[in-house]
Structure formats: structure tokens, C-alpha cells
Amino acid sequence: MTESANSPKISRFGSITTAPPDAILGLTEAFVADPSPTKMNLSVGVYKDATGKTPILECVKEAERQLVGCEVTKGYLPISGVSEYCSQVGDLIFGDTIDRSRLATLQTPGGTGGLRIAAGFLASQLAPIRLWTPSPTWANHLPVFASEGVPMESYRYLSADRTSFDIEGMIDDLQSKAKPGEAVLLHACCHNPTGIDPTPEQWAEIAKVLASKHLLPVIDFAYQGFGKGLQEDTASIHAVLKENEEAIVCNSFSKNFGLYSERVGGLTLVAADDSAAKASMSQLKKVVRCNYSNPPRHGAAIVSTILGDEDLTSSWHAELAAMRDRIQQLRTQFVETMKTAGSGHDFTFLLPQNGMFSYSGLNKMQVDQLKNEHSIYIVGSGRINVAGMSENRMEQLCSAVAQVLES
Ligand code: LMR
Secondary structure, three states: OOOHHHHOOOOOOOOOOOOOOOOOOOHHHHHHOOOOOEEEEEEOOOOOOOOOOOOOOHHHHHHHHHHHHHOOOOOOOOOOOOOOHHHHHHHHHOOOOOOOHEEEEEEEEHHHHHHHHHHHHHHHHHOOOOEEEEOOOOOOOOHHHHHHOOOOEEEEEEEEOOOOEEEHHHHHHHHOOOOOOOEEEEOOOOOOOOOHHHHHHHHHHHHHHHHHHOOEEEEEEOOOOOOOOOOOHHHHHHHHHOOOOOOOEEEEEOOOOOHHHHOOEEEEEEOOOHHHHHHHHHHHHHHHOOOOOOOOOHHHHHHHHOOOHHHHHHHHHHHHHHHHHHHHHHHHEHHHHHHOOOOOOOOOHHHOOEEEEEEOOOOOOOHHHHHHOOOOEEEEEEEEEEHHHHHHHHHHHHHHHHHHOOO
């Protein structure tokens, strides 16, 4: 008999404990399993049209038709992605406001892929660097940076009554607690989960504090075009760069091109000069190589095809504007319908919020009640995906919210 046959059986996997479901995507799993015919998923940030479907944009369909005819290889892409795509990312975010030789741009699998590479870069090149994150922030920010061992602290973002931006709290935390050289995570627009953005004047103030404390801005730009407009939404980044010569910007095309499942985004490191940009790029590529090796082709090829064609670009602008305007109409309809739904609760504070999400102010218990008693799924923080609401189910939603608020 061999030695292994005699030795006691060891189970490596038997003692593994079950992880809790993901704070956002786990809710969609629960939604799918819910047999209720009147269920509603307002958790994950995905746009739905009036029929409840997440559409493929017309410009995307046309770009795909063109790609089918001309794609010649499925060979690997460079580690940093397709250079034409990377320069289009630069056009969209920076325009002609910056000397392009200062930029190191990578094509990444979605915005999350970019954030993970940013985390790996901070950990490998700038450690020990502490990252200051807004409270609250996107539920996945903390695990993404924690997975690379980046230490984190939070700064105040939301006012105590949970309806507005706490500019004094944020400035005070950064001024009095952050140490020179540390990094600060910012949401360029459509803050996730609150939908509450700083004003241009507040951005200018934030930019000055970052500069005076030598803090590195790490900017998440996942919703370009869903706030005020494609150009308008870059204003916060330009304000930050006016005062700060270095930054990292992670952008996503999941939402504004509706390319959620294609995983398409970017990371741009802004350096003081071209040699720092080149050296940083070499290190970013090392982080990519030991993570996903090189990015996927298809989603970025779609974006490149659209941005490289004037007609497709103008269709995209129109389709994006239509999504943005409809989301704002839904937000207004929600606020109006809540007025007559019976809770006596005024949701007018939602109106100035931007982008896909609104922070309802519902607490964890009320969120659970919405799910358990009404099969309506929103994120535990009280975040509602306005982009998932529908005109013809607004009464149902508002009556459920009113019941939860009254109980
Ligand atoms: C969200 O916040 O719902 C989206 O960014 C999707 C995700 O990956 O969490």
C-alpha cells in the first residue's frame, strides 16, 4: 500500500466558510430567484428602457455590423491595449487641456479593472500610501483597494441629514487628518451611491486643498455623460488638474455606451512630465501582466469604431442624451408621485441629484422591508437605481416606499 493510501484523508475545501453575497450584484442573484410576478430590481446600476430591457445602443449595433466585416484576427492585444483607443480615451476626458506626453493610458476591462490596476500600482510603487475614500462610496471600492493591501481611511461626504454634500466635513478631514503624499478617491460626477456632486466652486476648493496637502487624486469616472453632459462632466477633473499636476483617472464605458458585459474602460495616469509618464506606464504594464495579462478586444473595438466615425459619434451623443434626460424625468416623476403616495415624506431633495442613482434616505430595515414585503430590490445603503425605474410602474414603487415609511 502507498503512503498516501495510509495517511488520513485531509479536506482542503471542507472547512471553507461561505462568503456573504456581493452588496450589489448579490441582490440581482436574489432578485432572479424571487418568484414574485411584481418584483422590481432597482439595485445594480444598469439603464433600462420603458419596457424594462437594457437596450443595445443603435450606434453599438452599427459598429458591430462593421466590425464583423473587417475583423481579421483574435490575436492578443498589447498589454496596454490598442493605442488608438487609448488616445480616444484621452480625447474624451482631457480634450486639448493637457500635453498628451504627460499621460499614460491603458485600456482596461471596465472601470473596475482600471481601479484594480490603480490599486496594484499604488501598492507596488507608492506603498505605504493611504487612500482616503468618501463616506459613503461605491460598495466595491473598499474591497478592490483592500485586495491589493492599500490602507484606507474615510472622509466625510454626506451631510448628517443624508440629503446634501458635506463640503466642510470633507475639507476638514483632508486638512486635519490626511498626511502629505496620501491619495484621495474622488467621483468625477454622479457620485455613487448618493447622486450628490460638489458644485464647480466646491471642486475648485477641493482641488486647492489637495494641492496644498500634496494629496494624489485618484478619480473614478464611471458615469461620463450621465450628469450634465459628456464635456460638462469632465469639468471636475479639469478643476482638479488645474491645481494638481499628478492624478490617476479610471473611466468606464459600461454605462455611457451600454457596454456592461463587454468590460471596457481605461486608466490614465497624469504625470508631471513625459519621462515620469513613460516610467509609470512600464510599471502599470507589469501590474496588468500579472493580473489579466492584456485586455479584451471587442468592447474597445466597438468604442473605437464609434468614436472614429462622425455619424456614429453623433448617434451616440443623441442616444446618451436621451438616456440622461429620461433618467432625470424618472427622478422627477418619482418625487411627484411620492407626494401623492401617502407617506407625507418630501423627496424634493432628490431633484438636484445627478446620474443613475438617488440616495433615498431609507435605512437598512426599510430596505429589507421593501425587499421582503414588496419584492423591490434596492441597495442596503438606501441607494435606488433611478435608471431602472419605469414610468408605468411608478405608482407601484411609490406606494411600496410609502408603506415602508409609514410602518
Ligand atoms: C453599480 O454600482 O451598481 C455598478 O457600478 C455596477 C457594479 O459593478 O456594482
